[in-house]
Each structure stands twice: as C-alpha cells, then as structure tokens.
Amino acid sequence: MKASPIQQALIHLFFVLAACACLFPFLLLFMASLTDQNVIVRDGYSLLPSKFSLEAYTYLLNDSSTLVRSYGITILVTIIGTAAGLAISSLIAYPLSRKDMPLRGVLSFIVFFTLLFNGGLVPTYLLYTEVFHLKNTLLALIVPGLLTNGFFILLIRTFFSTSIPVPVIESAFIDGASEFKIFYRIVLPLSLPIMATIGLMLMIAYWNDWYNGLIYVTDTKLFSLQNVLNRMLSDIQFLQTNSFGSNQSETTANIPLDTIRMAMAAIGIIPIMIAYPFFQKYFVKGLTIGAVKG
C-alpha cells in the first residue's frame, strides 16, 4: 500500500520538524558559545546574539598546551580502549556462544553477575591502586572500562549464537581450520554490524569518561579532555562564587563563565559528531539483531 502524496507530505513534515527539534539545542549551544558574556547575562541566550565574541574560545585556547595534551590522551585512550575492549569482549563472547563449550552456563552466569553486582567504589579503588598500582598511570583510564562491560559481552554472544550458522563453523573445522582461525577468518567478518555497534558504544564511553580520571588520576599531565573541562569549569565556578582576594581573583573575574560552558560542550562534542555518521549504518542493524533475539 502506497501512501497518498498528502500522507507522504505530512510524514515528511513531521520528521523534518522532529529533526529540527533535535538540532535546535545544538545550534543554540553553538551560538551561545559565540556570544558576548555580558549580552548573555543581560538578554539571555539567543540564536542571533546582538554581539559576537570569541572570548570563550580564546580563553580555552589560551591554555592550549593543556587542552591539546588532554585531547591526545583522550584520543589515545579511546583508540586503545576501544580496540582492546572489542578484542576482549568478543574473545569472551565467542566461546560463550558455542554450545560445545564446557562450563558455558557457569561462565555466562559470572558475566551476567557482574551486570547486577559490583564491589563498590572503595574496594575497587583499593584493588586498582594498591594491588595493581594503577593510580596516576594511563592504564587507569583504560583498564576499569575494559573489565566492566558484561552487557557488551552478552550482546555479542547473542549475535554470535543467532546470526552465525553452526554448520559454517563445522564446515570450516572439517576443512582443517583451527579454532582461532575460525574465529578471525569466519566469525569476525560475519559479525561486522555488532562489532561496529559495540565499537561505537565503547568509543563513546571512553570519549566521555571522566569518572576514572576523577578517581584514579591526580596528575594533571594525565588528565583526559573531559577531566580538564570538568576541572576548569568547577574551578572557575568555585572561585567566582567564593571570592577570596589575592592575585588570582583578578584573573578569574574576567572569565566569561556562561559562554565557556557552551564552548566546552562544543569542543567536547564535535569529534563524536564527526565519527557518528560512519558508524550509523551498522549501529541500527547491530543493536536490533543483538538485542531483540536475546
């Protein structure tokens, strides 16, 4: 049944409006980051500010060595974390998807268990800092994210067991392929959608992560982008609401707080927005396949 032109037009109109509604906040955010601080305080946010200013970006770039460094750290952590996360998750998920795997039920349960319960903040902190000595290392930003993704493992497992026909694996085995070869020559290529999905989720999680940085890192050289932005913001906020006279209040007094907030969001969000379209076609497919048939 084909929709009449009017129906078609209405449907289009609806989605155009919906898309605009999603875009509008970003546009406003971006414009606000370009507005003069005093204009915002006086007139509020607007799409067409009466006075433009690049002050917020100038302030952020003033400290550019920190910002560039933290960008580097975030990119490095995101790449390593995503790659390692994908490798580890799929390597756990694959055996769990095989019906001939011994102790499959127990292992699945253990993975599932971590979804529901964890050790709590202080024991986790003590384990990472005093047993593994990860405090103030780059690994502290990567490892905690790797080991707490039972959800991803279950998603991948479900994908493997529902979308990879067992006969394909059996025939490969008969042809003399090793388990490892089966995994990376046959199973992985067939699982691109789920890999891209999990990859994107991991990537976003690593990109946005500031919690590990907050807990395990006090060395500013190792701060990720989110940590730097978070710290800058709370520093300025604290100093402006608790003014204590001395040399620093002069510096902080002239910081355009509102526009900086917006500029920070813009700086943090742009790379992910650029990366997203490349993953999108896999994203929808992988998510539905992995989740619905669970």
Added chain:
Amino acid sequence: MKNAKRVTLTVLVLMLTWVLAACGDNSGSNNGGAANNGGGEDKGDPTELTMAFISFGNMPDLELVQNEMNKITTAKINATVKLMPISISAWTQQMNLLMAGSEQLDLIVTSTLMNYSSQVAKGQLLPMNDLLEQYGEGIKSVLSPEILNATKIDGEVYGIPSTRDMAADYGVVIRKDLIDKYKVDVTQIKTFADLEPVLKLIKDGEPGVAPLVQQNQTQTVTEVMVGADYDVLGDKFGVLEDAGQGELKVVNYFESAKYKEALAVVRRWFEAGYIMKDISTSQETGPSLVKAGKAAGYVANMKPGFEVQESRNSGREMVGIRLTEPMTSTTNITSFMLSIAKNTIDENKAMQLLDLLYSDADLMNLLTNGIEGKHYVKQDDGLIAKPEGVTDTGYMLNQWEVGNNFLGHVWAGEDPQIWDKMKAFNEASIKSKALGFTFNADSVKTEIAAVTNVLNQYRVGLETGTLDPEKNLTDFNAKLKAAGLTKIIEEKQKQLDEWAKSN
C-alpha cells in the same frame, strides 16, 4: 586440542606479564619516602612529607617552587615536602578514597564545610594537642587559644586554621558612579532600613538596572540581613539567637523573630521592584550582573579589603556599606585548616613542617606567591606585583587555604595595611559563646537530608522575596518539622550542652 592449549597458555602469559608490569611500574616512585621512615634524629636523608591541598587551575611551575621550599625545609627540619594539588572538583572524592587506602599523606586541608567532624569520628585525622605542645611554638604565637579552641573536638585539636578573615560583617556594595550621581551620603546609612531610599532612587532613575541582587544563591538577601544576628552552628538547622551572646538555647531559625522581620522587608523590596525579578532562579553571580550593567549592587558578607576585591570582580568601582558588626562563629575559623592525616609517615615531622608555615616568612611566601623574580617582583613600596609583561605566571595558590597568611607579601592594588586591618577585624569581632562547638551530624543524617530537601524547595524563594512569607512561611515550617527538624534541634542542643559542660 593442542591449539586450544597454546592459546590458553598465551593468554595466561599475557595476563601475568601485564599484572607484573603494572606492579613493577610504580614501586620505584614509592621507595623514596618510605625508606627513611623513623631514620634517626635529624640525620640521614630528609623525610619526604606529602601535603594535599585544593588547587584551582594549572600550576606548571609547581616543582620549581617545591624545590625552593625543600631547600628551606631540609635545612630547618630535615624534611622535604611534596605538594599534592587536587582539584576542587575531585577533592571530596579523592579525600575519601585516599583515606580509605594506605597511601602516604601527611598534611591535608580540612574544613567543617567538608566533613571535618566525620573525618575525626572515623579516626582519619590525628589528634594534635601533644604535638602542638612539643613543636607548635610558631602556631601558638600566631593563633590565640580562643581560636585553637574552636577547632577542638572532644578536647583535642585536629586541625590548625589558616590565618585570614575569621569573622564576617554584613552589608552591601553598590556602584560608585551611581552613589555619586544621586549624591548618596553613605555614612548616613547605618541599617538595612536606611538603604531603602537609596534603592528607590536607583529604581526610579535607572530603568533596566535592578537596584539590588545577591552575591550568589547561597547568600540570599535575607540571609545577609540577619547574618550577624545568629550563630548558625554550622548549618541553619537549630541556631543561637543574639549572635550567640545569650543563653545556649538552640532554636528554630525559620521561626525566629528577626528572620520573620527580615523576610517581610525583603518581600516589600521585591514587590517594589528593588530586587531583581528573576533573582530566585538566576545562576549569575552578583559581580557578573553588575558587570553586565543589569544590577547596581549586591548584598554580601564582607571583610577588610572587600571593596577592592569586588571592584576587581565586577569591573566597576564599588562602594562598600557595612551594616553590622563583624561576628565570629565556629565556621568562620574552621572553614580552612591543615590537619595531619592518619596515613602520615612521621607525625612529628609533619607537625614541624606545619609550624614552619606559621613562623617562616620565606617558606610561606614561596608557597603562596611563588619564587621572587619569576612569579612576582617586589616594588619599591614593598608590595609585590606580577613581573612586567607576564599575564600567566605559572604558579597560583589560594593562600587562604593554608598557613599564616599574615607573613605573606601584599599584592599591589590591595591595601598595604591589609594584614593589620584583618588582625584588628578578627580581634574586634563579636565572638559567639558557642565558639568552638562543632556539630556532629552523623546520628541525624537522614533527617538532615530530608530537611535539606524542604529547605531547597522554599529557601531561595522566601529569602529573595519572590514567595510571599505570609502564606508560605507557615507551610515551610510545618514541612521542616515533618521532615525531622525538631529531632535535629534536640540532638544539637544535647551536643551543645555536653560541650558547654566540658568547656
């Protein structure tokens, strides 16, 4: 089968290497301090002490300053200091975690605004009475027993307050150009009531400019008006009237007479348009509203040098009008202290270092202002300024956090006599009778949380005049009581009575 085994083995080996590598990574950096533990009287290698403090912004030159400081500390007490700046955004979290573990931590900044009493209750801070007796000459010569008493919990000192403004007087700051334009004689303004005609002048003469706002949401107009009338005993749940000069009877702040009066005045001002209309929802600070030309002035709790500071913050020359006497309650003193953490490697050395921060001007200047010639230069008049042409010096510490600030150089632009004025201000202030009492809220935590929710619902609305007190104050109090305010007040009274007996 063979393959599977090989894979398992590879994985195992990989995991082991990783664990070992991780362990190996850090052990190197830990050795330095621990090895010297207890090593004889001031001989041998200096002890390395860690000092954690709240940092704002980057300090790229931290190590340079630290090295300079170590020259002094090694010579004087055979110890070195490792500065450990922790950002305010991570502070509470980091402190909880660091204290839960066994990482070395010697001196830390503590505050009653940040769990001081519960840190003491958990045994995370070391008692300092004996140490103070033994090594605290410098500290005792600067801080009067009265002030040290204010930090005591169960008779023991657990933190040494930094010297700064230990009292607050309350009033308003208003743009100087407007004061001049309307020829206001500020010396004639003695009370908040005298302020009303001035607000009216500004309201009528300056359309688009709100005559009065507040410094920020925590310091509402009402709160500043009655600021010097109460000792709020830490939080506002149960307070002492008459600035703590009368008997030690804890009462409900939100039902007391002065509070009610102030609410009525503020409501009248709000309705007359003297207070900015969207004040209860605006997140902008007073200075930024003044800077943007949207407000003429704001209420504030003040201290000597406040006008200079606020003129800088709001980018316009401001006139300060003080409307109350300075008053001191426990929180004024205990809002920033240095304590010795339970994870210290040598509490004696830690105490000696702490004492140096109160007696050694060179050390204190290094810590607060950085290295002379690099981070600041001395002018002919004895004041200091940033070196010419430098905007970001690479070292910036919030001096009010630690040590004896009165030893520090004064920055150009400030009042050269600022420290003397500050001292006089502290001495002249009205001291609450409950000075030294710190409420331990652990036993009424649930009630505090419930009451705080009610408070957040009503406080800003009422105290800015946005809500009509006629109708809402009764509701507010009924809800506070339903949430457990009475229980908190009783608990506070009980603790206060016990405290009064032992003091």
